Amino acid sequence: MAEASDPKAGATAGTGWPRWLRLPPVLGMVLALLAIWYVAVVPMNVKEVLTAAERAGVEVSPPSAVDRRDMGNWALVLRNPHALGDSWSSDRPKLPAPHQVLVELYDSTIDEELNGRRGIVRSGTLSNRSLVYHALVTLNATFLGFLIGALLGVGLAVGIVHSRVMDMSVMPWAIVSQTIPIVALAPMIIVVLYSIGVQGLIPKAVISAYLSFFPVVVGMVKGLRSPDAMQMDLMRTYSAPTASVLTKLRLPSSIPYLFASLKIAIAASLVGAIVGELPVQKGGLGARMLAGSYYGQTAQIWAALLVAAALAALLVYAIAALERRTLRRMGMMP
Amino acid sequence: MLSDEEIKNWPEAGTATTAPVIRADHLDLTFQTNDGPVHALKDVSLDIAKGSFVSFIGPSGCGKTTFLRCIAALEHPTGGSLTVNGMTPDEARRARAYGYVFQAAGLYPWRTIGRNIALPLEIMGYSRAEQAERVARVLELVELSGFEKKFPWQLSGGMQQRASIARALAFDADILLMDEPFGALDEIVRDRLNEELLKLWDKTEKTIGFVTHSIPEAVYLSTHIVVMSPRPGRITDVIESPLPKERPLDIRDTPEFIEIAHRVREGLRAGYEE
Numbered sequence: 001m002a003e004a005s006d007p008k009a010g011a012t013a014g015t016g017w018p019r020w021l022r023l024p025p026v027l028g029m030v031l032a033l034l035a036i037w038y039v040a041v042v043p044m045n046v047k048e049v050l051t052a053a054e055r056a057g058v059e060v061s062p063p064s065a066v067d068r069r070d071m072g073n074w075a076l077v078l079r080n081p082h083a084l085g086d087s088w089s090s091d092r093p094k095l096p097a098p099h100q101v102l103v104e105l106y107d108s109t110i111d112e113e114l115n116g117r118r119g120i121v122r123s124g125t126l127s128n129r130s131l132v133y134h135a136l137v138t139l140n141a142t143f144l145g146f147l148i149g150a151l152l153g154v155g156l157a158v159g160i161v162h163s164r165v166m167d168m169s170v171m172p173w174a175i176v177s178q179t180i181p182i183v184a185l186a187p188m189i190i191v192v193l194y195s196i197g198v199q200g201l202i203p204k205a206v207i208s209a210y211l212s213f214f215p216v217v218v219g220m221v222k223g224l225r226s227p228d229a230m231q232m233d234l235m236r237t238y239s240a241p242t243a244s245v246l247t248k249l250r251l252p253s254s255i256p257y258l259f260a261s262l263k264i265a266i267a268a269s270l271v272g273a274i275v276g277e278l279p280v281q282k283g284g285l286g287a288r289m290l291a292g293s294y295y296g297q298t299a300q301i302w303a304a305l306l307v308a309a310a311l312a313a314l315l316v317y318a319i320a321a322l323e324r325r326t327l328r329r330m331g332m333m334p
Numbered sequence: 335m336l337s338d339e340e341i342k343n344w345p346e347a348g349t350a351t352t353a354p355v356i357r358a359d360h361l362d363l364t365f366q367t368n369d370g371p372v373h374a375l376k377d378v379s380l381d382i383a384k385g386s387f388v389s390f391i392g393p394s395g396c397g398k399t400t401f402l403r404c405i406a407a408l409e410h411p412t413g414g415s416l417t418v419n420g421m422t423p424d425e426a427r428r429a430r431a432y433g434y435v436f437q438a439a440g441l442y443p444w445r446t447i448g449r450n451i452a453l454p455l456e457i458m459g460y461s462r463a464e465q466a467e468r469v470a471r472v473l474e475l476v477e478l479s480g481f482e483k484k485f486p487w488q489l490s491g492g493m494q495q496r497a498s499i500a501r502a503l504a505f506d507a508d509i510l511l512m513d514e515p516f517g518a519l520d521e522i523v524r525d526r527l528n529e530e531l532l533k534l535w536d537k538t539e540k541t542i543g544f545v546t547h548s549i550p551e552a553v554y555l556s557t558h559i560v561v562m563s564p565r566p567g568r569i570t571d572v573i574e575s576p577l578p579k580e581r582p583l584d585i586r587d588t589p590e591f592i593e594i595a596h597r598v599r600e601g602l603r604a605g606y607e608e
Contacts, residue, residue: 230436230437230438230440231440233408233434233436234434234436234440235457236407236408236427237406237408237427237432237433237434238453238454238457238458239427239428239430240457241457244456244457248453248456248457249442252442252444255444330443330444331443331444331445331446331485332443332444
């Protein structure tokens with residue numbers, strides 16, 4: 001009686017390549033980017049480097065800083081190859097070299113917390129000058145905004161799928177909402193909320209939610225509508241109430257769509273939190289970036305950028321891990 | 335070709351002592367499309383007696399699936415009358431009068447076989463204990479005991495379709511409506527499922543409406559074969575099978591079987607030639 005129950009063909013993960021073979025392409029890409037970065041540092045910083053060299057007594061051409069100002073960066077590089085040794089170690093570079101960024105990263109995280117006067121070792125609390133502290137501030141707003149955005153997105157999607165009126169009224173506004181540049185809108189949100197006495201975490205979370213609800217709405221509407229006509233007919237033959245169709249068919253069908261949306265949404269939440277920190281200098285990676293640009297500390301900006309990028313990667317990875325777990329538990333992934 | 339009068343006076347399916355379970359009287363269904371009205375069903379009259387196995391056969395567009403969907407209240411006729419168990423199809427559906435089997439098994443990939451079969455029971459509010467008891471019973475009926483904890487992708491196409499039949503049987507509807515349930519399966523699996531379906535019909539004494547493209551399948555399974563033709567969709571012949579209830583697979587080589595199959599084929603050809 002038993003027919004063969006062979007496992008699904010797609011059981012082998014990804015490309016089917018062994019794990020170690022996936023490393024060289026990634027590593028190669030990173031090395032190539034670093035090489036481009038190091039090369040770009042030279043023309044980007046050439047004017048400051050030549051000025052410093054001139055002060056140190058090195059002959060540079062042309063000798064006048066005024067003449068150099070109007071010249072192209074590459075022309076200066078080609079005319080003064082002998083005076084460029086300090087390109088990768090200048091104090092206030094326009095573009096810091098990667099190792100300068102890494103040093104800044106180390107200084108403002110591990111070194112600050114371990115050895116700084118206000119670090120966690122000496123004071124017992126995270127230093128407000130450390131990126132760890134600022135990353136946590138941003139992360140707080142990101143999570144709260146993501147939570148609000150995801151719930152709002154799912155709620156709106158359920159409404160849109162079940163109500164023609166909502167489908168026609170909400171969806172266009174959701175789309176329009178995403179066409180307004182968030183940098184323009186964020187200060188308005190903060191000002192308006194401040195005027196009604198709301199400040200601190202909430203305004204940042206609102207901006208996060210504003211960015212993150214949209215991918216969830218779009219993905220969930222598609223996911224909730226993904227059951228085909230036959231599956232809907234089956235539910236009709238049971239005279240299933242709308243709530244049963246939602247919980248037993250539409251929601252489970254939408255799970256893969258939901259996770260795809262959540263990955264976009266959490267990255268958008270992080271962006272929203274950072275943008276929300278720009279106008280309010282009260283901590284967070286966004287505040288750090290703006291402070292760095294006020295004081296010409298480009299390495300500080302880059303260090304904050306790296307932390308933000310690493311956070312985004314970590315958050316998306318966490319959602320992907322949750323997705324794998326969930327789909328496996330649902331039996332939809334071997 | 336038969337006249338409408340002849341069709342109307344066709345001997346009722348099954349024995350004359352039982353009232354028909356499904357009664358269609360001058361049923362019309364017209365779809366309004368951009369290219370004008372499409373007559374999916376025109377003047378269809380048919381009685382289906384309790385316990386009979388009725389096959390609907392005909393080319394694409396003859397309305398056989400549409401008729402089945404009308405019985406299930408998935409489509410609504412634009413004319414004539416249709417009763418199921420003496421009720422309107424909508425009322426019958428709410429009274430859980432039928433189980434419906436589609437061409438694809440349509441099992442939920444996120445539910446095990448057992449939980450898939452329990453789906454209608456959950457929706458209809460059966461208790462946990464009763465769900466478990468019924469799932470075990472219908473799994474045995476379709477010979478899938480032991481597969482309760484498996485996920486659909488771990489089963490072959492034939493086993494998935496058996497599970498979907500179990501799902502349709504789980505809530506004890508008297509009528510089983512099947513829309514080309516074995517159409518996507520290969521012939522060897524189909525033969526075996528046909529044999530099993532006959533046994534199941536014998537054990538459960540359900541009334542079965544069965545849509546198919548296959549002449550041998552229709553003749554092998556049915557007590558009554560309804561031959562339909564397209565444009566407009568209508569009944570051209572209703573054949574009462576003289577074959578005994580006990581039907582081994584090799585009954586298909588007997589002269590009686592070939593005789594009926596020939597008559598079905600003639601009916602189909604007549605529909606085409608108009």
